[in-house]
Amino acid sequence: MDNFKSYYSGENNNNEPIQDVNFVIVEDTSPTEHSGTSHGSKHKHRFNFRLSKMGIALLVVLCLLTSTVFGFGGAMLANHLSDGSDSFGKRSATTSKLNIANTGTTLELATESDLTIKEIAALNANSVVEIKTEAMVTDSWMQQYVTEGAGSGVVISSDGYIVTNNHVIENSNKITVTLKNNKSYKATLVGRDDESDLAVLKIDASGLTPVVYGDSSALEVGDLSVVIGNPLGSLGGTVTAGIVSALDRSITIDGKSMTLLQTDASINPGNSGGGMFNQNGELVGIIVAKSSGSDVEGLGFAIPVNQVKKIAQQLADYGYVKGRVDTGITFVDLTDMKNAIFYSVRSLGIYVKTVDSELAKNAGFQSGDMIYYVGDKKIESASDLTSAFNGYKVGDKVIVTVIRNDDMKKLTLTLCEKTSS
Structure with a gap:
């Protein structure tokens, strides 16, 4: 908002001068990192009225009261903006400040300019x-x-x-x-x-510097991506940078389908669990994988922080993620010949290793059962088994077909809540 002055002046019918009262409203226009000095503009408005000395005094008191009210309101707004439901992903003295500028009719919230890679690295080094x-x-x-x-x-x-x-x-x-x-x-x-x-x-420590959570849903392809981690397990604090290459990539890792962010920042073994930061220095992802292959570069993936912060809070509060279904069975993947020979099974497939819950025991499962169908989905791999249980809720009953001693059996399994991994 440009600087401006409003001048109020006039004369009485006898051409006697009326005391002038000047109102000057000036906004700070000090240059920021990416802006030059702004130039003010003046708007003159002419009004005829008379102010007595008592009127001037009352006007001054009114201005002081108005300033106090707006100052209190601004403080309450700032306090509301900084309030959170938990302490994770926050700093006591945040570096991402909000500047509130009174424009007369509305309040505009303006964030600080983007940080450099050097500043992002320094902000999150600890x-x-x-x-x-x-x-x-x-x-x-x-x-x-x-x-x-x-x-x-x-x-x-x-x-x-x-x-x-x-x-x-x-x-x-x-x-x-x-x-x-x-x-x-x-x-x-x-x-x-x-x-x-x-x-x-x-860990038993205090006074640490936590990251500040960002918003992974606000990311766009081409945004800055800064990765900090421990590549090769011996190069802690390594910083690499690139861009967000893609959003919502469906990637299968160890038989589990995950929706991840993609970045071209350099990622190597040991980076797993490290942070991916945006242009404001906020955490937007946890590095999870690099595409395998000696000739493949520029394909790194991260778990979006909007998912991370929900799961991390539940793990801290309960030790597990509430609402996740559990079969109460430990399975073993014998879909390759080497493992099948080691376990002395004749057919490749997914087998029951141990029966852990009372619900699974009551359903009739036994160690050595080969999982043939879950519902109407045929099971040929670990990813098939994982996806077959997607969409079910705790307490649902599922028909599981198994092969036992060359016989086919249909067992009714009641799903329980997963309280550990």
Whole structure:
């Protein structure tokens, strides 16, 4: 809004001068990073009226009262804008400020200009962590040994809650988180969800710098994409940049169909669980995968933050995602010859490994059953099994056809709620 002045003046019938009262309304037009100094324009309006000294005093008091009311209203609006239902994905002193300018009839909210890649990296350097894991593995000769893994994580609260990928910490006996300042902490697994490939960890620390959640639904193809993570498991704090290449990509990972963001920013093993940030330095995705193949580059994927923040909150509150259905059965994928030979089965397929819930036991399932149909869907792969249960709710009854000792049996399974992964 350009600067302007309103002048009020006049004369009486005897040509005697009337005391002038000048109202000057000036908006700050100091130049910002991407704007030059604005030039004011003047608008003169002529009105004939007489003001006494008492009238002037009353006018001054009225102006002061009006200023106080608008100041209080602005403070209440700012407080309302900063209010949230939880503490994840927020900072106590946010860097994304809102400037409220009174334009006379409306309130305009103007955000600060886009940040540079350097500024985005500096803003989130302390919010992305390195994760190292250890797991006990038993090989085909029944020998046990320790394997090590590495990935990335993102700080979502100042008191030590961290979100990462489920596949980064899955089956781990020990999880270690290292901050930007090289301090390391033993992490506790709060909850994990294999369906979304997300997990929440907790370390005993305070005063951390959490990320600020953005809005992944507002992204457009071509927007800036800055990725921070721990590629190769040994290069923590690495920053790469590119653009958002595509939205709502349907990708199948480990037999599960996921809807992901696509970016051409450089991503390598170890980046999983790291952050993808927009031009405002806000978290818009959790890196989950890179397209495989030695000749494939520029194809990285991230879980949209609008999904991440909902699941992370539930994992922190309950340790699981409420409303997810569970069969109460552990399955094993024997669709390749090597695994089929190891388990001594004659037909390739998806088999029941263990029957875990009372509902599944009461339905009549046994270890070694091969899953043939779920409803009217034939099961030939792990992805078939996953998709077959999509759309069902907790408490639904499903007809599952199994092959047992060359006999076909139809069992009625009541689905329970999944409380762990």
